[in-house]
Amino acid sequence: MKLNHNEYIPFLSEIKEVIKHTDIEYTFRMSYIGNVKPGQFFEVSIPKYGEAPISVSGIGNDTVDLTIRRVGKVTEEVFEKYAGDKLFLRGPYGNGFDVENYKGKELVIIAGGTGLSPVKGIVDYFSQNASEAKSTTLIAGFKSPNDILFTEDFKSWEKNMNVILTVDSAEENSKYNVGLVTQYIPELKFENISEAVAVVVGPPAMMRFSTKGLLDVGFEEKNIWISQERKMCCGIGKCGHCKVDDTYICLDGPVFNYTKGKDLID
Amino acid sequence: MGYSLNIDNMNTVIKKWSESYLIYAPKCFEGGGTFSDTDVVRYGQIENVEEIVFNKKSDFSFKEVLLPISETLFYFTEDSVKEADERKKKAIIFLRSCDLHSVRRLDEIYLNNGFEDYYYKRLRENVKFILLGCKSSFENCFCVDMQTNKVDSYHASIDYDGESFLIDNKCSDFENDFENSFNKKQDVIPSYVTENHVKVNIPDNITLDIIKSKMWDEYDSRCISCGRCNFVCPTCTCFTMQDIFYTDNGKAGERRRVWASCMVDGYTDVAGGGSYRKNNGQRMRFKVLHKVYDYKKRNGYHMCVGCGRCDDICPQYISYSNCINKLENAMKEVNEIES
Ligand SMILES: Cc1cc2nc3c(=O)[nH]c(=O)nc-3n(C[C@H](O)[C@H](O)[C@H](O)COP(=O)(O)OP(=O)(O)OC[C@H]3O[C@@H](n4cnc5c(N)ncnc54)[C@H](O)[C@@H]3O)c2cc1C
Ligand code: SF4
Ligand code: SF4
Numbered sequence A: 001m002k003l004n005h006n007e008y009i010p011f012l013s014e015i016k017e018v019i020k021h022t023d024i025e026y027t028f029r030m031s032y033i034g035n036v037k038p039g040q041f042f043e044v045s046i047p048k049y050g051e052a053p054i055s056v057s058g059i060g061n062d063t064v065d066l067t068i069r070r071v072g073k074v075t076e077e078v079f080e081k082y083a084g085d086k087l088f089l090r091g092p093y094g095n096g097f098d099v100e101n102y103k104g105k106e107l108v109i110i111a112g113g114t115g116l117s118p119v120k121g122i123v124d125y126f127s128q129n130a131s132e133a134k135s136t137t138l139i140a141g142f143k144s145p146n147d148i149l150f151t152e153d154f155k156s157w158e159k160n161m162n163v164i165l166t167v168d169s170a171e172e173n174s175k176y177n178v179g180l181v182t183q184y185i186p187e188l189k190f191e192n193i194s195e196a197v198a199v200v201v202g203p204p205a206m207m208r209f210s211t212k213g214l215l216d217v218g219f220e221e222k223n224i225w226i227s228q229e230r231k232m233c234c235g236i237g238k239c240g241h242c243k244v245d246d247t248y249i250c251l252d253g254p255v256f257n258y259t260k261g262k263d264l265i266d
Numbered sequence B: 001m002g003y004s005l006n007i008d009n010m011n012t013v014i015k016k017w018s019e020s021y022l023i024y025a026p027k028c029f030e031g032g033g034t035f036s037d038t039d040v041v042r043y044g045q046i047e048n049v050e051e052i053v054f055n056k057k058s059d060f061s062f063k064e065v066l067l068p069i070s071e072t073l074f075y076f077t078e079d080s081v082k083e084a085d086e087r088k089k090k091a092i093i094f095l096r097s098c099d100l101h102s103v104r105r106l107d108e109i110y111l112n113n114g115f116e117d118y119y120y121k122r123l124r125e126n127v128k129f130i131l132l133g134c135k136s137s138f139e140n141c142f143c144v145d146m147q148t149n150k151v152d153s154y155h156a157s158i159d160y161d162g163e164s165f166l167i168d169n170k171c172s173d174f175e176n177d178f179e180n181s182f183n184k185k186q187d188v189i190p191s192y193v194t195e196n197h198v199k200v201n202i203p204d205n206i207t208l209d210i211i212k213s214k215m216w217d218e219y220d221s222r223c224i225s226c227g228r229c230n231f232v233c234p235t236c237t238c239f240t241m242q243d244i245f246y247t248d249n250g251k252a253g254e255r256r257r258v259w260a261s262c263m264v265d266g267y268t269d270v271a272g273g274g275s276y277r278k279n280n281g282q283r284m285r286f287k288v289l290h291k292v293y294d295y296k297k298r299n300g301y302h303m304c305v306g307c308g309r310c311d312d313i314c315p316q317y318i319s320y321s322n323c324i325n326k327l328e329n330a331m332k333e334v335n336e337i338e339s
């Protein structure tokens, strides 16, 4: 009998390094060789505890970064692991972002909280290849200064692009901008707004208000991309949990052009 | 090739089959019904033809043969995994036209939609289907309107006329078995129904605006989100992953998939307490539109096959076919608000 590939069987991957951002958010640099795009995700699992879909937050030669927020059964257990330990992975799944869509354009990336993980690959790309976009702006929002992720990366991004790092609230005299990501949108300057492109990822309310903000200043719907999250049990179009209307977020997404993404009503 | 067989000859064939196949058919289980002390007809293995229930619709579909209610995917220890073994024998499934149409829907999800499913495929490849003819419609069936009342894709068909079993065989693997045991050769056309008591009308102007209709509200309180309608449905395919471990050795266990229902609490729960479609009316809308709207948008034909089991089983007497018949007015309602 011809045997097909068993996509459910995970492979072991070694934790090369653990980078601590906050008490509950660490990046696990995992050994991995293979094709992978920003915005794709892996199913991370620990036998006995289960699986969790986690976005790729960085891509190295023989590694992928997974930035994980400790929130429940599986993620708690992942936080018990150290460099040298192993995790089970399967993937990568989902469509991911296509950087070609942003080359030669005025690009704005708006990220809220852990929403920065799935877009970090694009930020890295246009930080390292700044001339490939006409201009790049990153607006990243976090709850408070203690919640900021990727502080080291921000230092190099600031050299290569326009970075607006903002927190919802902070003590007086903090060195950070205080305010929601949306309030910076009207201040942005564009040579040709009808050609400008944007990527928005974060909690649902933040994405809703940010896309509205972009449309209000003249962005075209087709020039905005978002990434969606839903409950996922398989990541491969079988379990049904991520389906919205005729769309499987795990297969057709999680990245959607706004013209499609706006119609995803649960 | 068509044959007529008496009971003894039919049992000879079944006996022969059971050497190489597990044979699944609708069987009567006493006292297991929905509403106390009634019998339930569901799938089980049979050894002779008398066990097959010909005169009733099965309360549950055949789908658990291809998609077990709980299926072990692999065994694990902390740092190794071992794939679960497959069923050793091939299988034969006796099923009605609507159910055979639902196999195409299961195939669509498990063999096509994105990835091919390893576990489904290895069971599916070894299954043969025997069509049970339907002489007349059962309660709540609406296969005629769903165009699933007739089917060609069977390996063999069987009808019971009260005396003999009428067979239309299309499968070369079965040819010898029938050639060795028939009473009479004759042309056989499997019986099928041409009219159901229940009629449905699926409007072709449905848009997502229908979400805004008031029609869904009545289900908020009537439906108790028990999920029975999903579990009896031959086209529902959803599952949830589950890790279990053996208590005598906390480090070893298995990962399973178990049937899930979009009507039941927890289906959409994400970490941190978030969930989508909190109201049962929204879940009813999600289910109904999947069956007769969005599945078709994706795959070109309706998911629902009209078996009516969801209506048979609902403890709240909610009628799904009634719900479908409200869609037309619901579209009028939302279009009026729009204009
Ligand atoms: C495409 C995608 C990308 C994601 N990327 C990241 C990331 O980069 N970093 C990160 O920290 N988190 C990410 N998440 C969320 C992460 O998957 C959940 O926080 C995680 O599943 C929680 O698992 P748990 O067992 O620790 O929590 P529990 O609350 O104990 O369990 C939650 C249950 O929900 C399931 N689940 C499935 N999908 C989700 C979901 N979207 N959100 C929450 N629970 C879910 C889990 O498998 C689990 O069974 C992503 C989710 C999706 C869908
Ligand atoms: S419609 Fe009926 S069977 Fe389905 S979940 Fe609601 S109460 Fe249960
Ligand atoms: S829906 Fe049609 S094919 Fe299915 S059991 Fe009822 S009458 Fe038979």
Ligand code: FES
Pocket: A231, A232, A233, A234, A235, A236, A237, A238, A239, A240, A241, A242, A243, A248, A249, A250, A251
């Ligand atoms: S996550 Fe299972 S179908 Fe998308």
